[in-house]
Amino acid sequence: MFPRVIFFDADGTLFDNFGAHLTAVKAMLQDLDRDDIDPGDFHRRWDSKMFPFHRHVERAHRFLPISQIMVTCIKLVLREHGINVDRKSINKYVTMTRSSFINYGRPFEDAPHALEDLRNRGYDLRIISNADMDLYKQLGRMSLRSFFKRGITSFEARSYKPLRTIFFKALRIADCTPEEAAMVGDSVEYDIVGAGKVGMTTILIDRSKKCCDSRRTAIRNDGPDYVVSDLREISGRIDMEHRRTS
Secondary structure (H helix, E strand, O other): OOOOEEEEOOEOOOEEOHHHHHHHHHHHHHHOOOOOOOHHHHHHHHHHHHOOHHHHHHHHOOOOOHHHHHHHHHHHHHHHOOOOOOHHHHHHHHHHHHHHHHHHOEEOOHHHHHHHHHHHOOOEEEEEEOOOOHHHHHHHHOOOHHHOOOOEEHHHHOOOOOOHHHHHHHHHHHOOOHHHEEEEEOOHHHHHHHHHHOOOEEEEEOOOOOOOOOOOOHHHHOOOOEEEOOOOHHHHHHHHHHHHHO
């Protein structure tokens, strides 16, 4: 039987923040009067320093919210370009970026259709996301929040995927066992491996279709149990599983 509770990652799974982040970077560079810096390269450097979030926590020996990690990482990239700015300016650029995420992130076309279908089928839909509380504003603007019961962000859990803590806290809130839950996400490292280690069914959303579209053995190779290229395929996977076990 397919799990009754389905958890979803947010950014990269339900919506895309890439354009929003790039928009914020362009605005920041314009404010700095640095049109000689390629926004795409700046964005890549910033992202490479941001991820994975849990490594920042390990180094600091305490939980750090994403906004705080952003401050550290943007300062590092600015320094690589020989730019030194005061803390007030750094905070302004982080605020600009968070505002851009809230206002300009875009939902994937398949997300609302898939969520509505799964909700109509009676599944308990929830969120597990490496995000601050701004996530709920994003979901609200995109008209996606109403599909979900209570989820959990890394800020609320004081833990980041792929660490087990955030998954166990999410399961406790949903009052379900790992065997009763599935995790849908776009990252093998954070979503699939993390959820797989606590015993959840794992579904990789791979819109690039680079992964083989087949059932896999997660225990053997840390791969997903299922791979889909469109969130609307999840319903088909459920039907297939029901036929297989009936």
